[in-house]
Amino acid sequence: MAADRTSTTTQHVWTRLYPAGVGETPEIHDASTAHAWNARVEAAPSQIAVTYRGRRFTAADIDREAEALAAGFLSRGLQKSNIVGIYLQNVPQFAVALLAAWKIGVVPLVLNPMYRGRELRALIDDSAASALICDEADLGQVRETLTGGSLTWVLITDDDEYDRDPSDLTGDAQTAAVRESETTPAEATPAESGIAVYSWGPFLASKRTDAPDHRTELLPGLDDAALLTYTSGTTGPAKGAVGTHRNVLAVARSYGDWLNLDEGDVMLAIAPLFHITGAVACAATSLIFPITLDFIGRVNADKIVAAIRDDKVTVTIGSITVYNALLEHESATAEDLQSIRYLYSGGAPVPPATVERFRNRFGHYIHNIYGMTETASAVIGVPPNTEAPVDPATDTLAIGVPFPGLEARIVDIADGTVITDSSAGELELRGPQITPGYLGKPEANEAAFDEGWLRTGDVGVMDAAGWIYLVDRIKDQINASGYKVWPREVEDVLYEHPAVLEAAVVGQPDDYRGETVVAYVSLRTGQDVSAEELIAFAKERLAAYKYPRTVHVMSDLPKTHTGKIQRRLLRDSGREAASDR
Known part of the structure; x- marks a missing residue:
């Protein structure tokens, strides 16, 4: 159901889920x-x-x-x-x-x-x-x-x-x-x-x-520029998002209060500091709160395990690929991670199956967190000591609730009206965390903002309690035989297979269906499974138009320098192969 263009979702309902002591606005x-x-x-x-x-x-x-x-x-x-x-x-x-x-x-x-x-x-x-x-x-x-x-x-x-x-x-x-x-x-x-x-x-x-x-x-x-961070450029030329001191402090203060950071806490620098998550949620937060920022240079699983164990790390934030690497580490144990209070993952969707595998092995729950270059990093997150619900319609794990001071709404992709039920639409955000704009890009600013609301390009759902679920990126939607297929829904099913380490799903041109669902997967160490078995596994769990008709098993999936799987490269390579046939 849609409301008129000027209305918003019920504000601050999600504050009931906030950790004790965290207010409705960031303490700047x-x-x-x-x-x-x-x-x-x-x-x-x-x-x-x-x-x-x-x-x-x-x-x-x-x-x-x-x-x-x-x-x-x-x-x-x-x-x-x-x-x-x-x-x-x-x-x-x-x-x-x-x-x-x-x-x-x-x-x-x-x-x-x-x-x-x-x-x-x-x-x-x-x-x-x-x-x-x-x-x-x-x-x-x-x-x-x-x-x-x-x-x-x-x-x-x-x-x-x-x-x-x-x-x-x-x-x-x-x-x-x-x-x-x-x-x-x-x-x-x-x-x-x-x-x-x-x-x-x-x-x-x-x-x-x-x-x-x-x-x-x-x-x-507060309104002077504090940081210039360029978007990844996956949807066009990279744009420099200006982060003001207000933006950075709004995120850093909220995140530090969210985690109740205090003297004795040690933040491990896993997220690259050249990325907005590392620069703000990790570095800026650690520097303005009375805690220790632990550097280990270029990260790998051995260094991470050693740092957590030896330096008594209590909190960290990194992409899901980092946690996958820890799952693949042969000798890491729950004892190595015993100093940890909270683990957070941002930058890419976290499959429920991976969260469960990690908890079963190490005894720690991975909390989802969401942010963008344009939001000065983390602005939506799962409260500490809280398990994110799973959307029953899509089996998608919630990314969290809006941080203090942030407004969030879901709007209809076609006409921009605000959605007031739990239907899917584009996630829009407004608040002190949001960039005032891109450096020297007035046309991009006009396209990205609507009366202060940032159009994220992410398809999401918000439930009555304020939990937000990301369905996928708008540009990644697959149209198979007239049906809309969101890649993440298919990926989450593939992650349930015990042999699958990573999965990416894209649409490829198809003479009969218009587009067909194609999956690319990498396997866990020592595991072996055929493409046919994975297709059958997905077919049992998905509607007929959703399951992948083709699965490619690869040694590794292409990723950005921050660990995000690059669907675009897989989609482009598949289309080139199709055009050559």
Whole structure:
């Protein structure tokens, strides 16, 4: 049933499900993320804020590094609202760079360090970033790719920078040598003198002091930009979503209160910090709450298990592929994860079958969480110590309820009227977490927003209690013989088979049906099952028009750099194969 266009769903019914002590609006008491961090440092300077490779860094240690880097930024002419790219894996330098930028109103642009060539150049050019922080190993390709554009200087570092005692983070001006990059003569022009290159240690050495200088006159405000994060570009050219300090604080404060984070908690940095989930739900939340942010560099199952066990990790957030990797780990046990309070998974749908497998093996429930680049990460989640219900119509696990301050509604995809029953439609969101828009993209802003409501592009259902269930992406709907098929419903059935590790379902052109359902799966270690068996398994559990007519068993499914399965690549490759026949 649909209502008129201006109405909304019943507001705040979902607050009845909130954890104790969590209010209806986010608790934003600070004027910016920098103010929030400075307040933490002043309140407890000796509190452990970051750990890395067994090294423990206090809030005061990290603050000195951030102040030194901020001073270095200023010495190189960076001003408020200028953009600096952070092109790193999950290492302490990432947190230091975020804080340094926030302290002087500079905007961090988070960049996937696996981007290369045109992919990287497009984002630097679009953002007009003038500086970049990267690993020394990436310097050659950075210079080759970015010379001649907006970039004027690069700060290089490496994984070993903070693999030393905090007392060794000292230096003097004599060691602060700066080296200019070489410029390829064939590419140089009189207006392009090359990219200056600085090394992290010497660059910060001359700026480190025992008494950090909180530059209050440069601190940003709530509505200033705090983060620039580009969409994945799966539906067109990537767009830079501007996250304000209000956006970031609204998410970080809500998520930290949601988990009741306090001194003694340890957040493991699993989600890539170059992704919005890692940058905000993990890093920003950990930095403004009195907890420890545990870095392990590029993640793998061995590192994750060791960190949880040895560093007494209490909370973390990562994609479902991370939890699949732990399920595939031969020696990991429930005892290794005994320090965990809460596990959260975002970025991709979580099949109910995977949640049950994980709990049966490790004794921990994986809580769903949902967010987008445009929402500054997590804005809908399953409350702690609560099991998400399953939609009886689709067997879909709920992604949660809206966080404090967020409004949510489901609208009819065809005419935009608000749906007031439990029918499916497009999920729209509004609140202090939502980006004010895309950088330099007025047409994209007009398409994405409706009177402050963000059109998510996700098909969802909201029940009477406020639980939200994601059906699928609108663009992924399959039309088989006139019937609508949502890939996720088929995938969840395939996940129920004990041999299936991962599954992706797409539509492929079909002369008879228009489109036909095709599945791609990878199998668990040591398991063996034929495509015919999987087709029969799905056929027993789905309507005749929904079960896959073809199943491809693969060693691994293509994924984004953040672990999300790329249906688009599978769909495109299948269509190319069909056109060749």
